[in-house]
Amino acid sequence: MCERDAIRLVNAVNDGGFSRLIKIVGRGEQIQKVADEVAPLLSGAPGNSVLIFGKTGTGKSLVAKHVMARLQAEGRRHDTAIGTAYVNCSQTPSTPRVIRNIGQVLSSTGDTVAFPNRGISTDEYYERLWRLIDAQFDGVVVTLDEVDMLKDDNPLMVLSRAGESGSVDVPISIIAISNKINYREQMNQRTKSSFGHREFVFDPYDAEQLREILENRRDAFQEGVLEEGVIPRVAALAAKEHGDARKGVEVLKYLGQYAEQNNESTITEDNIEQVRQIAEAERLHDLLSGFPQHTKYVVIAIAHLTKNNPNADWFRTTQIIDGYRGYCDREGYDPLSPDRVRELLDEVAFLEITEKETQHSGKGKGTYNQHRLLWKPDVVEHIDT
Ligand SMILES: Nc1ncnc2c1ncn2[C@@H]1O[C@H](COP(=O)(O)OP(=O)(O)OP(=O)(O)O)[C@@H](O)[C@H]1O
Numbered sequence: 001m002c003e004r005d006a007i008r009l010v011n012a013v014n015d016g017g018f019s020r021l022i023k024i025v026g027r028g029e030q031i032q033k034v035a036d037e038v039a040p041l042l043s044g045a046p047g048n049s050v051l052i053f054g055k056t057g058t059g060k061s062l063v064a065k066h067v068m069a070r071l072q073a074e075g076r077r078h079d080t081a082i083g084t085a086y087v088n089c090s091q092t093p094s095t096p097r098v099i100r101n102i103g104q105v106l107s108s109t110g111d112t113v114a115f116p117n118r119g120i121s122t123d124e125y126y127e128r129l130w131r132l133i134d135a136q137f138d139g140v141v142v143t144l145d146e147v148d149m150l151k152d153d154n155p156l157m158v159l160s161r162a163g164e165s166g167s168v169d170v171p172i173s174i175i176a177i178s179n180k181i182n183y184r185e186q187m188n189q190r191t192k193s194s195f196g197h198r199e200f201v202f203d204p205y206d207a208e209q210l211r212e213i214l215e216n217r218r219d220a221f222q223e224g225v226l227e228e229g230v231i232p233r234v235a236a237l238a239a240k241e242h243g244d245a246r247k248g249v250e251v252l253k254y255l256g257q258y259a260e261q262n263n264e265s266t267i268t269e270d271n272i273e274q275v276r277q278i279a280e281a282e283r284l285h286d287l288l289s290g291f292p293q294h295t296k297y298v299v300i301a302i303a304h305l306t307k308n309n310p311n312a313d314w315f316r317t318t319q320i321i322d323g324y325r326g327y328c329d330r331e332g333y334d335p336l337s338p339d340r341v342r343e344l345l346d347e348v349a350f351l352e353i354t355e356k357e358t359q360h361s362g363k364g365k366g367t368y369n370q371h372r373l374l375w376k377p378d379v380v381e382h383i384d385t
């Protein structure tokens, strides 16, 4: 596949309807490298499986979707049926759900008869998937996004070894994506070896790349609405936040909504701060969706503690449990057991909403855990409960 540094693609990403025509900025090399690994599928040869790492908002999902779309288009030109499936493991963390999802996406009709939501075993889902792939495709690429959220490595291992183990005659390549750089350590030995050494790390964008990414969204606004300095300012802010393009794009989207709701005919730099908190709250809300409702209450309790104790960052588990119980009391919710709250605290630390550390109380006095909120308390208070 031949790629230029900037590629126009239509509808390949869901950008919330914000812009349907996305120009990918500064990822030509990465696109090329990932494409090279999966391109052998076009000639019916086994492709490789790859792991993509990178911080949030560095274009990992966008690039994976783009490579799949390009490969499929290329396949059509070569009369090669390439099947592609994108699965976000944070929404489908269990093996049967992942396999079912892939089956539903790959079957052109979104087949819920062969891949029903319940009633069949994981083995049967696999069997049906192999039959579907053998019947309809010459090669398949599956993107497992947020792969670190999988409860176990089974789909990774089985899919990447399917050809080798004789389950299917059609080659399958996996593009696995994670924003946890130490994810590899979490994988079991056999899965690691099926992924070989094909790993790509996406670096954060710099302010110039972010400015270009955002400039390309200018057409979502009517001419003259965005004041001169707005895009550079949003880009500079996103660059400061570890080069997260999503943050920049979201702020821009919210600026549009803000102007619409308030009947503003122009958007100024002053509006940026106003919408940033709302944008961040939505992101946090997305991060927390899929987790029990009480996870949010625990995070809110930590935010209250942080706000009410300007001289402290770290709070002990027991303090947080007390704060959480107080919050539940005020809001009329039945609090969960302290052990369950401890589990939720581990989950929010895993999501990097908080940081957790173990402290030693002193000789013979044992240890305790303490937690620190990594988000601004004001943002947390904006999330919907
Ligand atoms: N190179 C780029 N060119 C244009 N837009 C980009 C680029 N990179 C990212 N974006 C935009 O930024 C947003 C986030 O990108 P993407 O979803 O690919 O990030 P990610 O690395 O998968 O992040 P996460 O780890 O949080 O899933 C999307 O709206 C995407 O369209």
Ligand SMILES: [Mg+2]
Binding pocket: 060, 061, 062, 145
């Ligand atoms: Mg992503």
